[in-house]
Structures are given as structure tokens and as C-alpha cells.
Amino acid sequence: MKVKVWGVRGSIPTPGEATLRYGGNTPCVQVEIPEDPQSKNRNILIFDGGSGVRPLGNEIMKSHPEDVHLNIHIFFTHVHWDHIQGLPFFVPLFRKNTMIHFYGSDAAKLEETLRLQMYPDMFPVTMDDVISHIEFHTYTDTPAQVGPVRVIRQSVHHGTPGRVAGLRAECDGQAFVYIPDVEPYDYRPDQSPPYDPDNPGEQALIKFLDHADFVIFDTMFVDENYNQFRGWGHSPAEYAVDVAARAGAKRLGLFHYSPNCCDDQVEKLEKDMSKLGKAKNIEVFGSREGMVVDLGKDPK
Numbered sequence: 001m002k003v004k005v006w007g008v009r010g011s012i013p014t015p016g017e018a019t020l021r022y023g024g025n026t027p028c029v030q031v032e033i034p035e036d037p038q039s040k041n042r043n044i045l046i047f048d049g050g051s052g053v054r055p056l057g058n059e060i061m062k063s064h065p066e067d068v069h070l071n072i073h074i075f076f077t078h079v080h081w082d083h084i085q086g087l088p089f090f091v092p093l094f095r096k097n098t099m100i101h102f103y104g105s106d107a108a109k110l111e112e113t114l115r116l117q118m119y120p121d122m123f124p125v126t127m128d129d130v131i132s133h134i135e136f137h138t139y140t141d142t143p144a145q146v147g148p149v150r151v152i153r154q155s156v157h158h159g160t161p162g163r164v165a166g167l168r169a170e171c172d173g174q175a176f177v178y179i180p181d182v183e184p185y186d187y188r189p190d191q192s193p194p195y196d197p198d199n200p201g202e203q204a205l206i207k208f209l210d211h212a213d214f215v216i217f218d219t220m221f222v223d224e225n226y227n228q229f230r231g232w233g234h235s236p237a238e239y240a241v242d243v244a245a246r247a248g249a250k251r252l253g254l255f256h257y258s259p260n261c262c263d264d265q266v267e268k269l270e271k272d273m274s275k276l277g278k279a280k281n282i283e284v285f286g287s288r289e290g291m292v293v294d295l296g297k298d299p300k
């Protein structure tokens with residue numbers, strides 16, 4: 001299994017010189033499915049529809065001839081705007097021979113939200129103008145199957161309780177976990193570690209990350225500034241490294257960078273967290289747009 005990163009930024013797209021190296025698009029990640037690339041019936045698996053889903057949609061159009069039937073599965077961790085805002089510009093919505101499955105914590109609510117985003121006062125093309133076939137699904141505790149890949153969801157601590165998910169994709173004994181938006185349940189800056197790893201919520205999270213080959217995790221803040229942003233729903237990077245290492249994960253991709261952070265600041269974060277990761281036996285790097293991580297390869 002391979003994972004391709006299309007959007008890394010939290011909250012709002014941040015184009016410009018200061019974000020060229022890591023990228024300014026909001027969250028979108030593609031799990032590349034190990035299937036026959038010559039098949040006339042292809043599955044495409046996408047986590048979140050931030051502004052990064054626009055270039056991904058263009059790539060899908062370019063790389064699939066019209067006679068190929070596409071089954072596109074888009075799992076939304078939640079519907080905060082930075083995770084859905086790219087969807088109206090996802091050109092496969094207007095492709096024939098295409099079935100798009102949308103998954104969310106509540107199918108009816110997800111449909112209502114995505115329709116509202118394309119309501120005529122907000123966008124000139126509505127969901128009723130979409131050419132592909134679309135279906136909305138509610139996540140259940142039963143994993144979803146996309147070709148050979150199993151997708152499992154887990155509620156995480158962010159926004160409305162029970163309505164925000166982390167996602168785990170498993171195939172051929174490999175696992176990728178995607179948790180773009182989350183924060184510690186019980187932060188205590190004066191202790192080590194600065195959160196309670198025995199909190200049942202943290203235990204469930206660590207279990208969800210269990211021995212993942214690759215984890216993408218919210219690192220919007222650092223210990224030094226997290227306290228002033230407590231309750232905003234995002235993590236200090238040190239927490240991300242600690243939970244991923246505790247779970248025995250192999251690699252951690254830093255993610256959901258603050259829109260206020262320029263490349264130099266993200267580079268410093270990457271350097272600091274990679275050093276911390278080495279001490280905890282996990283490879284840590286900054287997620288960049290265009291990056292492909294092959295789960296079959298050993299971490300550095």
C-alpha cells in the first residue's frame with residue numbers, strides 16, 4: 001500500500017512563497033490501492049476533501065481513460081470546512097462512468113452539509129448538476145471494504161463528540177492511520193508525559209494506532225504554545241510523537257500545520273520532532289504535498 005499526500009495545511013489554504021516547500025492546500029490524502037492499473041474497473045480511496053482534493057481530481061481525470069469505470073470512495077473525518085472545501089472543484093463529480101461514495105459519521109448530515117456548500121448562493125453548480133452517481137454512507141463499527149483495503153473508523157477528541165473520526169486503512173498486513181484533527185484529553189504541562197496516557201480515550205487512540213506502518217497526525221502546535229490554544233481541537237507535536245511511539249508505529253508524518261507557520265518554521269518542527277522520534281524509536285518527518293510513502297519499505 002502507498003499513501004500520497006495532496007494537502008497538509010490546517011484551517012485555510014495558504015498559498016504563497018512561504019509555504020512552497022511543504023504546501024498550502026488543506027487536508028486530503030490518497031491511499032493508493034494495490035490493484036491492476038490496467039483494469040477497466042478501478043477503486044480510488046481518498047481521506048478528506050480539503051483543497052488538496054482539487055489537484056487530485058485533475059490527476060484522476062488525466063490518468064483514467066473515459067472507458068474506465070471509477071469507484072471513488074471519499075471518507076470524511078468530519079465536515080469542518082477545511083476538510084470539505086475542495087469538493088466543489090473535484091472534477092470527477094462531472095465524469096460519466098463514475099460512482100462516488102461519500103462516508104461520514106451521519107450520511108444525512110453529510111449530504112445536507114455538502115449540498116449546502118454547493119447551494120446556488122454559495123456556488124454556481126449544485127449537487128443536482130453532478131454527473132457521476134453519488135451515494136452517502138454512515139460509518140459503522142463494521143469496517144468498510146474498498147477493493148482489498150479495509151477502512152476502520154474511530155471517534156477522536158475534536159469538535160462534536162462522536163462526530164469526528166480517525167481512519168485506519170489495512171491491506172496485506174500493512175496499516176496506515178490518519179488522524180488530522182485531534183487533541184489530548186487531559187493535558188498537564190508540568191508532568192511527563194504532559195498528558196495522561198491511562199485516560200480511556202488515550203488508551204483507545206493508542207490502540208487504534210497499534211503498530212501502524214505509517215501515521216499521519218495533527219501537529220498544529222508544540223508544547224511551548226499549546227496551552228494558550230487548549231480546547232481548539234489540535235495537538236502539540238510532542239504528544240503526536242509520544243502516542244505514535246507508544247503504539248509501536250513505524251513512521252509519523254506531521255500534519256495539519258498552522259496556516260501561520262511558514263516553511264522555515266515547519267522545517268524546524270520537523271527537525272525537532274525527528275530528533276525526539278529517534279529517541280523513541282520512530283521515524284518522524286514533515287508531510288509535504290506530493291509526497292508518496294510506500295508502506296512496504298522499511299522506515300529510515
Ligand SMILES: [Zn+2]
Nearest residue numbers: 010011082181
Ligand atoms: Zn482541520
Ligand SMILES: [Zn+2]
Nearest residue numbers: 078080159181
Ligand atoms: Zn476540524
